[in-house]
Amino acid sequence: MLHITCPWCGPRDDNEFHYGGEAHILRPAAPEKLSDAEWAEYLFLKQNAKGPFLERWSHSAGCRQWFNVVRNTATDEIIEVYPMGELPKSPEGIKAYEGNWRRQSAAEKNAKAGVSGT
């Protein structure tokens, strides 16, 4: 059972948490400007990395706050926990963030062009 450190409540067992999947999927600011294919990238395509992976969890049986985690999906080792709206600081986290295909996706460019999101 994973031991996850909620930034607000401290370390807890994973069954107190709800998993939110890949982190940093920016919602397009002007979706109407995207083609169906580009929209599908935002909506359905996943990074699903084997290794350091940036993901979202919420402490659903606790403070109900969402936060980000860098976890190695090959070993389940948790490398870093950081708040919503921020970017990872660990070398693994930074590498995983920058290496993600999404950084070049039309959907993300669309999002960045408009309102800032996380």
Next chain:
Amino acid sequence: MSGQSFRIRDKGRIDRSKPVRFTFDGKSYEGFEGDTLASALIANGVHLIGRSFKYHRPRGILAAGSEEPNALIQLGGGNKSEPNLRATQIEIFDGLEAASQNRWPNLKFDVGAINSVFHRLFPAGFYYKTFMWPASLWLKYEHVIRHAAGLGKAPPDRDPDRYEKVHAHADVLIVGGGPAGLAAALAAGKTGARVILADETADWGGSLLSESDCEIDGKEPARWVEETVAELEAMPEVTLVKRCTITGYYDHNYLTGLERVSDHLGAAPEHTPRQRLWKIRAKRVVLATGALERPLVFTDNDRPGVMLSSAVRTYVNRYGVLPGRKAVIFTNNDDAYRTALALEEAHGRVAAIVDVRASVTGPLADAVRAKGITVYENHGIVSVQGTQKVTGIEVMQLDADGTGVTGTAKSLNCDLIAMSGGWNPTVHLFSQSKGKLTWDPEMAAFIPGTASQALASAGACNGTMGLADGLKEGVKLGAEAAREAGHKGRAPAAPKATEPAQGSLRPLWITPGKARLGRKGKHFVDFQNDVTAADVQLAAREGYRSVEHLKRYTTTGMGTDQGKTSNVNALAILSDVLAAEIPSVGTTTFRPPYTPATIGAYAGRNVGKLFEPIRKTRIDEWARANGAKFEHVGQWMRAWYFPKNGETFRQAIDREVKAVRDSVGILDASTLGKIDIQGPDAAEFLNRIYTNAWLKLGVGRCRYGLMLKEDGMVMDDGVTTCIGESHYHMTTTTGGAANVLSWLEEWHQTEWPDLKVFFSSVTEQWSVVAINGPKSRAVMQKLCNDVDFSADAFPFMAMKEGTVAGIPARLYRISFTGELSFEINVPARYGLALWEALMEAGKEFDITPYGTETMHVLRAEKGFIIVGQETDGTVNPLDLGMDWIVSKKKPDFVGKRSLERESMASPERKQLVGLLTEDPQTVLPEGGHVVEKLKPQPPMVMLGHVTSSYYSPNCGRSIAMALIKGGHARHGQTLHVPLEDKVVKVTVTEPRFFDLEGERIDG
């Protein structure tokens, strides 16, 4: 000693003052407190304990611990009966009933043994090669196979015992209470760290309790154990758990253990569980799980009377029983010589030591020879006499490379063979923790390599075999673990230990027989599953060259012992065939649990009433008292309908449905999800979440809203009301409440954190009663005089606060029936009072309580959808003909872009329509499918399915809604609903059936 003729006078830790009577296969025996079933049977000279899985060969006792593959027992009777227990782990108690398994009619004469006559037809994997023709017969073949397989029997009915769970946190968890574990616990404990020490047996000391030839700090080992345990027990932060097998090593140093709390007492005392499942999160773990002795693979090495050498020593020294009067020791290492000496010391006789090593020297060999025991160097056992108990053996000299034998066979009489093929460190938990194993050629065994979690291995499980070294390692790692867990303090000095020195072993994985392997007698590798060396070679020959293939093809290591005694032998024999290094062939992964763990313990208290809670409203009691029938909705129990004496379901529903439209009905709507939304950006937030516009909703006004997933599909719906400046009250479906709250929080926190808005679930805070029907205004007026109920003052989709029957309330004029209707929200605790007041006030109008079914019929008459009935996650608002609620003006809302995909408006999509059956009395079954072109029999093309279907007394006919392909363009068409027994003709209509102009809303 009443029958215990193999009891040794002056040895053992059993309590001779406490005789214990038990039965085995119906025959009564006596043992002593402190005996295991195995030791007590040996004391009585009983060695035939069970039958093997495949060939039904007679089997005895191989080991003295949890690695036992043979001596499996069905314990007890009735609902407390338990199959497949190891006789070597069962502590006996008065009245214990044990029975052998997998034999018929009895153990001595077992018809199944016929299999070993035809054994040559049953090599490994034979079943993959036959039973194929004719195909139709496989189920018959299989029936026979299934009944031949299996071991013990499940109890007939419910388990009378109770199980509990312990959630524990430790600085240091130490697994194993042998010398290394005790030393580690002491060292860690002295630092003040929170230590948990667990051992799977009933007694502390592990291997020390089996030895008579070593000393610790000048004391008998047992003395040292007592003193150490006493010292540990005096430490407040140290927890000692006996009879607790650590079964699983999971992520982030989370381990599970199974504690057998009262099994050894026969019956659990009151307020005591039978077993406990420990769930331990440890900062550091020290594994001190010891090592398991390997059998030697020689001809007919499975006969009762063939035992592991260390087990023999355990029976002699710990339990004070003689496994045989005349023993032969068969070994490839020095340790077995200690067994010879222990037997001599216990007045047993040792006929000879057969050693595969070319020349044997050293203190142990000298001591043995000094006792006049013959040592056959470079010899092997080539045959075993006796089927139900060993009566003798033949030994021959090994040839140069040990693959054959030379010279002539010498016969020896004996009734016990104590064998030792060396030791396998117990690395199961280390491997479960995802640590990497490495091969140690010295020991010819796998030992822990690089760890991947915060753990260390001490003593024999780390390949550190010597007692002194094991103690030293325990002390060092125990102190280290405590320090890493944040507790200072120096490691105490390690105790001094003396024991006979040992030389090295000769790994000889197969002891050759007189004939070629597989031609005469059987060299067993896996005893429980009857896998022989020949089977392993066959698998390799047929190309099953991966260890996992070998395991799965031959089933070696797949028994209830998970191959504790067989895996390395099998692996070594395989690599011999492949002419490869053992480590390069690999090792199989060890899977939890270490030993089989009770299912009931995993379930714990979450059974029966505590399996999953049921939610009830404050009005639930009243409904029960008034004969309501209930249905499960999500976690809730909801009143389904209120049959009056003798009414059928249909009669009750017809009455309730009519009553609402003719006068007034009352419904407990408390289960609806309710979310209180506040903050300056609340309106903006709703505007992004719902498909329609929310920015201009005035205070005291309600609006219906539809929520989509980002993929454009309908997720939930409900009425949301503006309570005041930046304050809203959202309602959701009963089942969707929790999801919707999470949904709102997720969007807010992860997408729009800049919006100032807050959510709290208030589902439990409000009791909600809905009264519907033309007379509902009159009822309200009787109970509430501070609200003007006229249609102009209190219009549809408005909310007012007032006092109803003296209770402060929020009144919502909303309607799920199309009737004049008020939903009265009061603080939850007043729910029942409000309900009773309304019933009283409504008497003169014959107010009628109704449940979910009537609610469904009423809304269906009006064509209102129910999310989860008209939708299933694949339906969008356009499909439902609800375009009117999808804003064209809003730049964006959740799901908008997905709705704009061409496919979402495709005329081919399944769209919501009404269906009218040709015969108005016929009510379609919900889930029935609609077809256009009827065929005499399936398959036929389906257009879609009936989502809702009822008899509507107000329409005087049946009504139905359906989702069908291109439905919106099919109005007027005649289609068919083919059912198992008949075909129903239907006409497609609008999905609305009653009060089409909506004239009834104001009463």
Next chain:
Amino acid sequence: MKGSANGMRALRGGASRYSIFALARNALSYHENWQKAWRSPEPKPEYDVIIVGGGGHGLATAYYLASVHGIRNIAVVEKGWIGGGNTGRNTTIIRSNYLWDESAGIYEHALKLWEGMSQELNFNVMFSQRGVLTLAHSEHELKEMRRRVEAIRLNGIDSEVLSPAQIKQLVPIIDTNPGIRYPVMGGFIQRRGGTARHDAVAWGYARAADDLGVDIIQNCEVTGILRDGGKVTGIETSRGTIKAKKVGVVTAGHSGVVASMAGLNLPIDSRPLQALVSEPIKPCIDTVVMSNAVHMYISQSDKGELVFGAGVDSYNSYSQRGSIPTVESLLAAGVELYPIISRLRVLRTWGGIVDTCPDASPIISKTPIDGLYFNCGWGTGGFKATPGSGHVFADLIARDEPNAIAAPYSLKRFETGYLIDEHGAAGVAH
């Protein structure tokens, strides 16, 4: 299947054919003369088709490419040992009683192939049509069940509604007391459904494919997918470069990883799926029983072990290990429905990695890269589809065009929105 059947006769004649007579004959020579079930060849420099992934689906694909489409120059490359992924980790349930037409199409196609598999492959895969029973525990589930049963029936697939009394008769150990939290209110059974010996499926296809000249190359990990412009030209492996005209990827549990080697992204999350077996006991349950409401399903193996499966774990992971609470709730549900199992013991627990799609339906598809094909995303339903999946995937690779059964499973659907959403029908892993 005709072509393949002929192929089999031609190739599996004589000494190497499995039968009771072959067993008897070999017994005389102490089983020392059995041939290898498949060769372990060195990779050739080039193949017409390379299948990446030596699981059931991959081996079946290779077999049908050879037997149905007559392609002989084929390699199956496997990172570890064949059948070592989900093929050897699932709970072996086979059924075709799905809600949507598209699903019924592929799974019924598979079920028909299961029915003749042992004979066609001359390898007993022990396909046992003991029936698959699905329980309903509430009014709502009864309605959902009715919808499913009607759809299945009108698709021409066998399905039969059972009353609680009939269920009790079929599965005596089940608790049908109406007072329990999830009372058994009814159920439906597909009698043609059942279980098979999972390892045997991989071995049977491997042996049959090997007979038709397919090279099965184990311990060969793919490290790259070679492309020339928009076309695939081969693969990089731990054993060197292997050229190929076409490459079919069937690597359940690692689809995303392999896809990224070709610069592709898939709509897939990889999650742990756990299962466990009890110690072997004498037969006590002959049918496969599934319950969505309590997320558990159970059957009994021929060896006597009770086989339990749970729902998918909540978080992405490649560690082939789930979280213990999943096992606890699975077994609590087990005891709730089958009280007699409480005193039995868990023998082994394990996890696999399942690739799940947003609509819980698989991907059998061409890709933007010519000659590169993907078969993945089976989630929890892969094993039962093995022969059908291999059969239609082989067809796709051979003709470079999906047939009617495979067409709905194109990657394109995520762009157009024509999803095949089985969530409603697949509440629980199976």
